[in-house]
Amino acid sequence: MLAKFAAYFITNSNAILTDAAESIVNVMASTFAFYSIYLATLPKDENHPYGHGKVEFFSAFVEGVLIGIAGIIIIFKASHDLIYPTPIKQLFEGALIIGATGVVNLLAGYFLINTGKKHNSLTLEADGKHLMVDAVTSGGLVLGVILIKLTAIYWLDGVISILLGIFIVYNGYKLTRKSVGGLMDESNVDLVKNIVEVLQNNREDGWIDVHNLRAQQYGADIHIDCHFTFPYYLDLNHVHKEISAIDHLINGHAGRTTELFIHADPCLPECCHYCKVKDCPVREQNFSGEIKWTIENATKNKKHFDQ
Numbered sequence: 001m002l003a004k005f006a007a008y009f010i011t012n013s014n015a016i017l018t019d020a021a022e023s024i025v026n027v028m029a030s031t032f033a034f035y036s037i038y039l040a041t042l043p044k045d046e047n048h049p050y051g052h053g054k055v056e057f058f059s060a061f062v063e064g065v066l067i068g069i070a071g072i073i074i075i076f077k078a079s080h081d082l083i084y085p086t087p088i089k090q091l092f093e094g095a096l097i098i099g100a101t102g103v104v105n106l107l108a109g110y111f112l113i114n115t116g117k118k119h120n121s122l123t124l125e126a127d128g129k130h131l132m133v134d135a136v137t138s139g140g141l142v143l144g145v146i147l148i149k150l151t152a153i154y155w156l157d158g159v160i161s162i163l164l165g166i167f168i169v170y171n172g173y174k175l176t177r178k179s180v181g182g183l184m185d186e187s188n189v190d191l192v193k194n195i196v197e198v199l200q201n202n203r204e205d206g207w208i209d210v211h212n213l214r215a216q217q218y219g220a221d222i223h224i225d226c227h228f229t230f231p232y233y234l235d236l237n238h239v240h241k242e243i244s245a246i247d248h249l250i251n252g253h254a255g256r257t258t259e260l261f262i263h264a265d266p267c268l269p270e271c272c273h274y275c276k277v278k279d280c281p282v283r284e285q286n287f288s289g290e291i292k293w294t295i296e297n298a299t300k301n302k303k304h305f306d307q
Helices: 002-011 014-040 055-083 091-118 122-151 156-183 189-201 236-254 269-274
Strands: 209-218 221-230 258-266
Touching (some): 002 014, 002 091, 014 055, 014 122, 055 122, 055 156, 091 122, 122 156, 189 209, 189 236, 236 258
């Protein structure tokens, strides 16, 4: 941030000021992200039975809003300078400084994104993507500044600044949209699809049906609710054993802590034609074919499916 403001004072370029102003947002957002990661690591308590992981969505929301505000301010400032231009100078020196900060942000952003994916941290990923966006804007800014120097078309400074401002606002919107979805418990389609595939690929004969499946991510942890249909004549100990097997299966494939709430349903005669239980003592229909579990049927709140 300090390097970019130094470049602005050297050049008096509005486009460089645009990049410097966004760096203020970087510092503010990273400070809040640092605190939110600390909160997300706190254990569950009486007031937060699902843990503190959702603070990461709030952190990403704040970061997205700050990015958007910075972009809007940049657009207004650049528009003003298009009408009332100011002289600019030493553009090559400014471009060198901005280019160096861009490389630093690129490396830091790449590291944060990879670390965030490794530890399933939305905050780290959001901050990393923010830095990557900053690196891209810095790269575009360097090219623009060099173009201004070579062509001596100084009004391009304002145009480049406006374009960068629009790009920044768009990225702020995307980040805010994702965080609001998380705060509103929007379904994570990719996560649910992965869970259904794990269940389908490892299903046991006694797991007749799965439905009303929902999954949410709270920080690095996953919470899954679903209904499983088992043969109605199984005793409670056997049902508990089957549920534990499903729990171990999901936790073994999820790569992170997963909390399951499984509701056990008894089978009905209508289940017989797709039930694979061998030597069933109460079978009323012959097995005619397995109904494959997909994200479309496993998430519906419908106890049994028709073939």
